[in-house]
Amino acid sequence: MGISTDVESICEEVIRRNPGEPEFHQAVREVVGSFAPVLDRHPELVEEKVVERICEPDRQILFRVAWDDDEGQVHVNRGFRVEFNSALGPYKGGLRFHPSVYLGIVKFLGFEQIFKNSLTNLGIGGGKGGSDFDPKGRSDDEVMRFCQAFMTELYRHIGANTDVPAGDIGVGSREIGYMFGQYKRITNRFESGVFTGKGPGWGGSLARTEATGYGLAYFVQEMLKVRGESLEGKTCLVSGSGNVAVYAIQKVQELGGKVVACSDSDGIVYDERGIELDTVRRIKEGERGRIAEYADAHKHARYTPGGNIWDIPCHVALPCATQNEIGKGDAKKLVENGCVAVGEGANMPSTNEAIRLFLDAGVAVGPAKAANAGGVATSALEMQQNAGRTAWPFEYVDEKLREIMRDIHATCREAAAEYGAPGNYLAGANIAGFMRVARAMLAQGLA
Numbered sequence: 245m246g247i248s249t250d251v252e253s254i255c256e257e258v259i260r261r262n263p264g265e266p267e268f269h270q271a272v273r274e275v276v277g278s279f280a281p282v283l284d285r286h287p288e289l290v291e292e293k294v295v296e297r298i299c300e301p302d303r304q305i306l307f308r309v310a311w312d313d314d315e316g317q318v319h320v321n322r323g324f325r326v327e328f329n330s331a332l333g334p335y336k337g338g339l340r341f342h343p344s345v346y347l348g349i350v351k352f353l354g355f356e357q358i359f360k361n362s363l364t365n366l367g368i369g370g371g372k373g374g375s376d377f378d379p380k381g382r383s384d385d386e387v388m389r390f391c392q393a394f395m396t397e398l399y400r401h402i403g404a405n406t407d408v409p410a411g412d413i414g415v416g417s418r419e420i421g422y423m424f425g426q427y428k429r430i431t432n433r434f435e436s437g438v439f440t441g442k443g444p445g446w447g448g449s450l451a452r453t454e455a456t457g458y459g460l461a462y463f464v465q466e467m468l469k470v471r472g473e474s475l476e477g478k479t480c481l482v483s484g485s486g487n488v489a490v491y492a493i494q495k496v497q498e499l500g501g502k503v504v505a506c507s508d509s510d511g512i513v514y515d516e517r518g519i520e521l522d523t524v525r526r527i528k529e530g531e532r533g534r535i536a537e538y539a540d541a542h543k544h545a546r547y548t549p550g551g552n553i554w555d556i557p558c559h560v561a562l563p564c565a566t567q568n569e570i571g572k573g574d575a576k577k578l579v580e581n582g583c584v585a586v587g588e589g590a591n592m593p594s595t596n597e598a599i600r601l602f603l604d605a606g607v608a609v610g611p612a613k614a615a616n617a618g619g620v621a622t623s624a625l626e627m628q629q630n631a632g633r634t635a636w637p638f639e640y641v642d643e644k645l646r647e648i649m650r651d652i653h654a655t656c657r658e659a660a661a662e663y664g665a666p667g668n669y670l671a672g673a674n675i676a677g678f679m680r681v682a683r684a685m686l687a688q689g690l691a
């Protein structure tokens with residue numbers, strides 16, 4: 245029986261042990277699918293069942309979150325925290341509040357996070373959490389009560405040296421503030437390092453809000469540089485219009501790219517003159533509104549309810565909304581329309597079939613765990629800043645972020661070449677991310 249069969253049988257066993265969690269299965273296939281050449285070269289990893297161990301979370305926490313709305317009606321939601329792997333540092337990863345959240349989503353995100361955090365080389369383990377709570381249409385008071393109820397259970401599981409949450413879909417600085425406040429109230433400790441993404445006035449990094457989107461643009465810039473190209477003059481699509489999308493648009497524009505479309509879960513806005521970022525920020529950050537309103541402010545722009553952003557011709561596609569937003573058909577369309585690079589701002593935005601199609605067509609694919617690692621890397625910088633009880637200027641953090649993204653790009657490229665998959669950043673990211681964790685797990689003994 246060859247090693248590649250071992251990889252397949254490991255995936256099958258994970259799927260059997262975790263029924264009804266298709267997103268987790270997909271993430272495991274996407275990551276473990278790259279490991280055959282590694283296991284070939286490192287029989288000790290096979291012997292010690294490191295892959296099997298890494299696919300099983302250290303700990304999974306599920307809990308009830310009961311809260312009452314402004315009318316006094318009681319609601320019951322479910323809270324999650326999956327502490328996946330701590331070989332390299334405290335568990336680190338965001339919290340997602342979205343009605344689609346269930347254990348399978350949290351596990352896929354937590355699993356990907358292990359390898360992403362390893363790639364940053366900043367000493368952070370992997371975890372993720374969240375709730376099926378839907379913040380849309382809720383008042384500030386309701387969001388506050390939900391966050392307080394959520395933290396009333398979660399507080400006992402987290403800590404600056406144990407597990408450090410941050411934001412993700414539906415969780416931004418407002419929610420982090422309410423959760424940090426409740427943690428402080430319960431524990432009577434101002435423990436800055438227990439959360440990242442805090443407000444800049446009370447321990448937050450000045451560049452954490454921008455970091456994921458900026459880092460994505462830096463990573464794409466590096467990929468294009470290898471091909472003797474740049475973002476200058478390139479037509480770009482950015483899906484979503486949340487935290488990652490907004491700052492990806494900003495940095496891509498600064499680097500000379502032309503972003504012609506963005507979206508939300510209701511529809512797409514197309515502006516052939518280039519998306520006006522101030523309008524998007526006013527609508528999304530200021531008013532928590534819908535992207536449809538963009539077309540009210542700019543009469544020449546076109547809003548399409550529903551629709552498919554990937555049908556619009558582009559050179560560079562930046563999925564920044566959610567998982568599985570680019571399927572095989574979308575990938576085919578993008579390639580036909582001349583797309584040369586894809587930078588994954590969202591986590592697992594492309595299906596495994598879409599990635600295969602891109603790679604076969606020679607499209608440069610910046611996989612999420614590398615391309616969007618700037619967010620969590622800046623979270624690790626925020627932890628460093630908090631540990632030193634100091635505050636770093638924006639430009640200092642941004643320069644560090646640039647360096648980190650350059651390093652991650654180089655690491656992925658080198659690992660891909662070393663293990664026989666030159667140009668395949670996904671294989672490179674999986675292998676390089678895995679090897680650091682695997683070595684630490686071996687050194688720390690069987691667990």
Ligand code: NDP
Nearest residue numbers: 412413414456484485486487488508509565566590591619
């Ligand atoms: P936000 O909540 O700020 O924004 C999410 C955006 O994506 C919104 O425009 C939202 O539209 C859209 N979206 C979310 N879910 C869906 C869905 N099921 N279908 C269609 N559109 C959807 O989240 P972030 O910008 O923080 O996160 C976006 C992605 O980036 C996620 O995959 C996240 O895991 C990833 N990421 C985030 C990081 C961060 O630092 N925040 C770091 C690394 C990765 P609508 O308002 O209509 O729901």
Ligand code: 2IT
Nearest residue numbers: 337338410412619620623
């Ligand atoms: O997916 C991610 O990397 C995040 N949501 C950010 C995690 C973090 O701890 O900053």
